[in-house]
Amino acid sequence: MTHVPERYARQARFHGIGVEGQSELMEKRVLVVGLGALGAAVADQLVRAGVPLILVDRDYVEVTNLQRQTLYTEQDALAETPKAIAALERLRAINSDVELDARIADVSWEWLRTLSPVDLVLDATDNVDTRLLLNDFALERGIPFMFASCVGAYGMNYTIMPGEAPCLRCLMRHLPLAGQTCATAGVVAPIVQHVASRQVVETLKFLTGRLEKLERRLLIEDMWENQSQRLDVARLVDVSCPSCQTHEYPSLVSNRQQTALLCGRDVVQVRRSIEGLEPIAHQLERADIAVKRTPFTLEWRWRNHRMLLFLDGRVLVHGTDEAHVAVAIVDECLGV
Ligand SMILES: [Zn+2]
Structure with missing residues (x-):
């Protein structure tokens, strides 16, 4: 047994x-x-x-x-x-x-x-x-x-x-x-x-x-x-469904969205390619921006927005629900 x-x-x-x-x-x-x-x-x-x-x-x-x-x-x-x-x-x-x-x-x-x-x-x-x-x-x-x-x-x-x-x-x-x-x-x-x-x-x-x-x-x-x-x-059943009927799987495509609004929270997620958090922390500190470090994130404030950067290059911009505003803010902080 x-x-x-x-x-x-x-x-x-x-x-x-x-x-x-x-x-x-x-x-x-x-x-x-x-x-x-x-x-x-x-x-x-x-x-x-x-x-x-x-x-x-x-x-x-x-x-x-x-x-x-x-x-x-x-x-x-x-x-x-x-x-x-x-x-x-x-x-x-x-x-x-x-x-x-x-x-x-x-x-x-x-x-x-x-x-x-x-x-x-x-x-x-x-x-x-x-x-x-x-x-x-x-x-x-x-x-x-x-x-x-x-x-x-x-x-x-x-x-x-x-x-x-x-x-x-x-x-x-x-x-x-x-x-x-x-x-x-x-x-x-x-x-x-x-x-x-x-x-x-x-x-x-x-x-x-x-x-x-x-x-x-x-x-x-x-x-x-x-x-x-x-x-x-x-x-x-939708007889023309591209997922279960014709097997085209339309959602299986490369990085669909560069930005995404997070569940109605007044937070927009923007993507950037980064090589580690520490170079970004130095860059911000050189610009006199106070940075809070954790092993997984960097946090700082910019123009009344709370910013949170993850190791995988996602930046959460708090205090806006507009993608173009969030992208502009991230560009200002991290460079284009
Ligand atoms: Zn289907």
Whole structure:
């Protein structure tokens, strides 16, 4: 009989998983994209369950995250720790046996191409562009992709199995996303935990090979209005879909955006190629700009804008929602 570490005894006791299922879980690898509320919740549950993870997030911890992003502390917000770093530290403290890889990065096609094989992709992002990129990446690699979204007290789950339409691109025009974000419409923690739990249970089913148990419908829940729906979406296949039908994968293109507005936060992200943070710090200091250093970021102020530069060359310009303004400010600080 296969040996299962004691910490997983109750899970292995569960009839749906068993000792064999537990061994399967520990040998698979799941990519979690985004470490906001949803990513933190699924990573917490999956790490406790013994599932090896690759985690990726581009952002840092802020005080407004603490109400729902359960892996982070006040100290993380104070230090503006990148979420990938803060999450990794916390998850390692929860389960030091499980294999974890956490990256500070903005997910792009270039970045995904460098990844070693994963068995499954979990959506914990906050934007349509990245979701469609993950949809195309998963379809092209022939692995499942679990879409999830929450805003307010409202959430959705849908699992895309390769070779089984419709995909997320087919469904986009049918989904009631309506451009709302957590920054504009708010969000309460219970819907996040609910949607995350659905993602995790489907992950456990898939990784243990219990495909007949998978939920194939689109699930919609409004926890405040006490409404839930399970929609059979099989007939919503777009026969000309370039992702699941003609396999052109339009989102798998090079660095789609040089700038991006971050989830309605009055922050614009601008990209620059840099060779380390220290040369930039010296350059700013020579111009009499005070620089705050962490191992992962440089922070400074310029014309009332708070600027944060990451090692991968992304600059977050706070206090504007206009791309051309942000680009001009970065040009002023770093040179064109
Ligand atoms: Zn499709």
